[in-house]
Amino acid sequence: MKKIIVLAMAVSLTATVISCKKGAEKISSAVLNLGGETEANSIIDFNNNFVDSYKNTSKHIERILKYTEEAVVKSKGGNVMIMPVIISSMDYTLSKIKEVPSGFGKDKAAIEADFNTYKAKKENIEKKLEELKSYMNSEDYKDDKGAKAESIKKEIESDANVLYAAGESVMAKIKPATDAAEEIILKDHPMKEYIISSKNVMNSLDSVIDLLGKQYEGKFNEAEAQKKYDEFVKLVEANSKMDFNVKDQQYSYKKSQFEGFNKAASNFVDNYRKLIRDSKEAGKIPDNNIQQMDSSYETVLSAYNTFVK
Template identity: 25%
Template sequence: MRKLILPFLVLSFLVTFSCKSENSSDASENVSQDDANEIIGYNNALIKLNDAQHKYLEIINNNLGKIETGLQNPNDRFAFSGLFPPTYFKPVSTFNEPKAEEPGNAFSKEDRQFFKSNIKTLNETFQNVQTKYEELKNYLKAEDFKDDNGAKGKQLIGEIDAFIANYNKTNEAITAKLSTVADGAERKILKDHPLKDYIFAFKDDSKAINEFVNIAYESPENYKSIETKLQASYDKIEKLNKQHTAMTAPDGKEFPGRDGSFKRFNDEINDFLVDARKIMREASTSGELTEYNLESFSRNEESIRNAYNNFVD
């Protein structure tokens, strides 16, 4: 089963943090408001880039499975039906918005270099996927599989899979660094904000969901090997959801729309738990998580992430 990771990246609401010293030491007490806002902008620029690329790769990922199956019986006239054309629109930054490729001076020298280097690698790997998929598309269009019994097509699928795996690895490193640089200090900076408890509660929920989905992808074909870990992760999400659902909703007059967003977010978490219980019960009997199960987890996670972003946007 192909793994396409949606990393734990969510919009920052007010301010976040990165120290400006050359050695990345903790300087959260001294961070300026301007630097904090610059980090917010960069964080959100990364999210825009990631979302756009992820949507494209998600379609590619689904198509590869269908193409791989079709190459096993290419003479079937429906062998390559149901393929969706992937589209990608690179995010456009306005004059004042930062670009993911250009981290600002609010970051330390070391962190600026890290993000520049890894975003460059991420974009190059993404472009390699685009190039190879275009080659695969032309291979199918010309029906070249009739000449080589699908050999070139299978080779291209393997190359695209390898690029996507490298993309995932780089994306995870970027996400981990951004979290390390920003998360702890964001909690300090937002300590007096009236919505801070909701923001941190929702972030904790979203992070727990992300951990659950990553565990599910570890060994879906051997469910017993991950069942205990997945159940523990489920229990953590359920506990958090009970705590956060019991919170008093934000004042709708003081914060228009936030009361409804609060309820929608908790409803999304509850829907995730309902679906997860059913899927886990079936997997415990069958011994595996199907590709459809994994896609369901990922879709639900993305809905939760969108609900969070709607709350803070």
């Protein structure tokens, strides 16, 4: 099956509407000269595997950082009811990446450098976590009053910052070629119209999340929130009205996934409407509403990625 771009979190990779790209023909031609559809698929595979790895790794590191915070508190005599449980995660998608595709052209070396930094810091964080676990389980903090826990915490935080920077850099560098590669694949893809329409929805969704994030940190602006709501609803309704009629039978099962994506987007609309009402009454966006929107966004994103895979 032809590969389509998998999207990451809004903070990492914003969906790009293919018909609106600037300079896409130039980039697309460069990819075509390096192997056409085969090279395009290699680029998209790299993108999809890295996106999956970066998403899962980011969540895993968040849990690790929480563990280090609690470890420092406990090792210094503070009250910690239950230490967080951190289970080692197997990054299968990262292991699928054997090399950086040549289709990235002049950016290949820079991508490799960031990618290698990402892998090195990821590995180092895991090693430091195991060292901290051993230290806490053996209660060695009773000998140094938590000094080592504090030291490891700082090392993990430093490595995490470098990993995030490297991950974001990889995302930024691979995006132009990945968009161009998808354009090649979509040229005669049986689901082209449904994918492009759904990416329009994701574009709008990312814009919504960006606005709500700013308003959550600042002041709630009902007019701005309502405007984004109206724009998003219009796209969701248009996408939901599309009759999924793909003649190629190998894509027939995608109909239920397309409908699942639209249902998830519609649920987001319901939560968004509730957020506007609650925020208007409170004068700011309540914590529970922003958490609900974050969870709902992840559901829509997951449904989209399932549909286009």
